[in-house]
Amino acid sequence: MYTGFMVFKKINAKRLEYLPATPEQIKRIASETPCVTTLFREKLNADHNTDNLLSLREAKSMAIDCMKREELIAIKKEREDRMNVTQKMQLDALNDVN
DSSP states (O other): OHHHHHHHHHHHHHHHHTSBOOHHHHHHHHHHOGGGHHHHHHHHHOSSOSOOOOBHHHHHHHHHHHHHHHHHHHHHHHHHHHHHHHHHHHHHHHHHHO
């Protein structure tokens, strides 16, 4: 009996993710992941999109994608900064030769 309840609870929780997200959920996700705010606005204001409500699942997915993009941008910037420092050190070394 207990197992059946847990399965029902899991199925019900999954079903809830496909319902439109509440304003509170959207606000919480946007405050935790600021980069997604613009994407939310674009989705909700799209005139050509007949399905312009955000489900909780979609909002979470958009936030995760946004966080991944931000992380990749930060990694790329860090790598470029290190390369610039190394390049400057190499140029300084050459300038010291003259």
